[in-house]
Amino acid sequence: MTKTPTLADVARRAGVSTATVSRCLNAPERVQRETRERIEAAVAEIGYSPNFGARALAAKRTDTIGAIVPTLENSVFARGLQAFQTGLVAQGMTLLLASSAYRPDLEAAQIRTLVARGADGLLLIGHERDPALYDFLALHRVPVLVAWVYDPSEPRPSVGFDNKAAMAEMTAAVLAQGHRRLATISGHTRFNDRTRDRVAGVRAAMAAQGLDPATLTVIETPYGIETGARAMADLMTAPHPPTAVICGNDVLALGALRQARAMGLRVPEDVSITGFDDTELSTVADPPLATVSIPHGEMGARAAIMLTEMVRTGAQPDSVALPCVLRLRGSLGPVPRAA
């Protein structure tokens, strides 16, 4: 019987102290990147399986999957997660969730907690986070699947859609109605690759039509009805208000719609408004919201199958891109004549 490699073996191989290896396992951000990489290589070379806390002591597999979403207040994540959970239950797995409130520090703590509590695998939203966290997960051999984005250039698998292309398509539909003075109400782009890609999509569609992307007015604000309404008020009281407001999601767009009504502006006669997500509420709005339908259900179902396979077989699947569909409803109309 071969001796099981220990923490001390890793330390010796990497040429660092056992304390450093231990720190690297538990708080990788406190260890230099170069040292982390050396330790990660040593772990891989000698086949060390880190044993710590509950994970070490629990059964080898727990049939528990963790997922961390930025918010629960937007039903769009809820719909994807519902399908993800249904898929996991069918495989005999239980889902434990955490919501990071769009805070990277909270997300980091939640990743650590889920690993310590024995999650077999993690579903995360978007690729962008401290690389130390990916190192931490690699060290603990917890597979990660990224959802809500599709980016095959990233080193880890994702299941999602191309946010930039989807938003470019919506913007092209807006431009086709004759609009030239555009504004975007966007969620914060820092730490959020989906948001950033959507704004980039608006600019790309403008450039493709020979318009200067620099003329796009962009307001960044937290996602919300109230924040969307305030941003709309700012846009429409400015000297040259836009004729079309392209919102980063439906919640912002519903806030903008409410504000337009409050200001006596007719939608779409005076101003067009578009959303992104196609939540159920986009059909409740009056007029119904033109938006981008994203494949929540399909994405959640695929994610369950992919992540279960990653956990059970150690496979590294190819990333999957799912199609989005434009829903051109009453809130988008031709540019006003006066404009």
Added chain:
Amino acid sequence: MTKTPTLADVARRAGVSTATVSRCLNAPERVQRETRERIEAAVAEIGYSPNFGARALAAKRTDTIGAIVPTLENSVFARGLQAFQTGLVAQGMTLLLASSAYRPDLEAAQIRTLVARGADGLLLIGHERDPALYDFLALHRVPVLVAWVYDPSEPRPSVGFDNKAAMAEMTAAVLAQGHRRLATISGHTRFNDRTRDRVAGVRAAMAAQGLDPATLTVIETPYGIETGARAMADLMTAPHPPTAVICGNDVLALGALRQARAMGLRVPEDVSITGFDDTELSTVADPPLATVSIPHGEMGARAAIMLTEMVRTGAQPDSVALPCVLRLRGSLGPVPRAA
């Protein structure tokens, strides 16, 4: 040093086999209630601390709190949970969530998983569930706080509001507008004490005005925009349609509102519609939705403090009732003259 009590000690004291004690710890529903109670008493008498799986082997406290909600698709739970999480983070705790999709079997599995993954305490919605689950939690000494209801007659602490009283108050406001033909679109009442209490509140307010509660038309349907719309269509195409439709939550009410518009009915001139929850979307609706504002934020914040104290000190706090507030907005108006 006193010897730590073992499983065998419990079995001896309770007069059952160790296999039965073990089964009682892991699958209480497979043990007769009377046997469970004997084992629970033995555990309490000799101070046995059940050791099993991850929980036994992990550190004594994990600073992890579990919460199980019936759905994530209604932003109303999300808002309470956000405040709950903020409160827990302030106490150095991490929240792990599960969503039961209103399925008691899934909730039972999630309770077991959260306990096995080392949750120090649980937040659950409503009191109603298989008593075996409460026995399971008592055996594992995992304190439980119940939210979204206030019922001091229950044996465990709760933080929430009186669903029946709040709905009775809304119904009284509807009756004050002259309405006599009422209907309710309700979520399913089975396994859901909140839903049942709300329907009971409508009936209680009718009785208080000398109306026969048996004349109330009730449609039960899953919560949703589409289901609310379908129920509304059924109500308004019946021979004697109601003049006011009291919905069990805002999502159903928004579906009813959309359906009224689709049928060419004016709200509130032809029919009044009310909701429950006061989600942000109730102000986006046109007309804005008359609804009951429930204290999500306060409830979540109080729950965090109460449950942390239960975990840290073993205290059993008094139940807390928080006030609801009527929001009488444009979707409620006087009874039509023709009616």
